[in-house]
Amino acid sequence: MLTKRIIPCLDIKDGRTVKGVNFVDLRDAGDPIELATIYAKEGADELVFLDISATEERRKTLAELVKRIAEQLDIPFTVGGGISKVEDVTILLRNGADKVSVNSAAVKRPDLINELVAQFGSQCIVIAIDAKQVDDDWKVHLVGGKVPTEISLWDWAKEVEKRGAGEILFTSMDHDGTKNGFANEALAKLNELVNIPVIASGGAGTMDHFANTFLQGKSDAALAASVFHFKEIEIVELKQNLKEQGIPVRI
């Protein structure tokens, strides 16, 4: 039986993890590879590395990091952040990334999705969508949620599916950072609307929040950062808890 996925997300800047992490057993708290390896051992199903560096060196630094991750990690990982061209993706996949996630660049130029799918296949193209509720509707936002657009979440989700995206990573800007749970109403609607997997992101605070996004939100996977980095939730315990609630997980 296909299981629901638990995905820790690591923010990367200049080749180092940025969000504070609270791992006593880490020799180097800024080393993405050490942290990734620990998550993999604890039962993470996949990892997402989100590059937030803004330097000119960023592409080269990220490519080198991706290669080192791929050498060590025996679970799939996605790389995102600032991807705007086919060449960006070529380098990341060639260095061993399993998937890439594309956000603003796809909204600005939707044909990019078709180009990426034609060249690399749907299976490695994740489209990240940041959205916020505006006047009873959900609108797509850009640049990490800072810039609003007039595009409806529902229209955009259908369009990225039609253009061949393999998965949608949906972040609710209203829920992100609140630790009050995922946007399950919107997620349930999204999961009805599209027939590609949807990863829920934004709002994880408790183990029940994960259960709820699988049961009520019908999400295929759930992504979180700080609850894992600060050990507020242990992946091993989380998966045990989900299993006891009858949710299929890999243990």
Added chain:
Amino acid sequence: MKTTIIDYGAGNIQSIQFALARLGNEARLSADPDEIRSSDKVIFPGVGEASSAMNKLRATGLDQLIPALNQPVLGICLGMQLMCQSSEEGNTKGLGIFNTDVLRFSDEGKVPQVGWNTIEGFSSDLFAGISENEFMYSVHSFYAPISEDTVAISQYGISYSVALQKNNFYGVQFHPEKSSTAGSKLLQNFLEL
């Protein structure tokens, strides 16, 4: 032992090389016929679209070379699918090794299937020491139905072949190189065949 991963420009094959390196095996990436023929083990990877992958194989003559190999050959993901008779993806004629066609999942479940699924019903040495209902990671929209060559199955709305074997030819739908310790065990088993 000489292991070659067939390099025909199909997707992320470095991950397989890295996974073998973690097992202490220094596999080479190559499309050279002599290099491939003289290997003890051959891995036939594949990620992407079936018809364009087959075109690449035909352009280099690998479509003739692969079915004629005598050493153990392991097809992974699209590699396994291309070893079948045909694929519904782009109406592609395959290498014709396994006696089955490849079909598209109906839209009952999400397509592609992405994630960790249980595998069961083993009847191949490839699965020695791997528990029934172990989890493996897959990403795919097309599948091989159950056939005489099926050596392991998974469920996704329907039962399908998650592994195939015929003589020296092996194929797995999942990505052992991305399937944690169980996947690593399978690669180890292949190297020890």
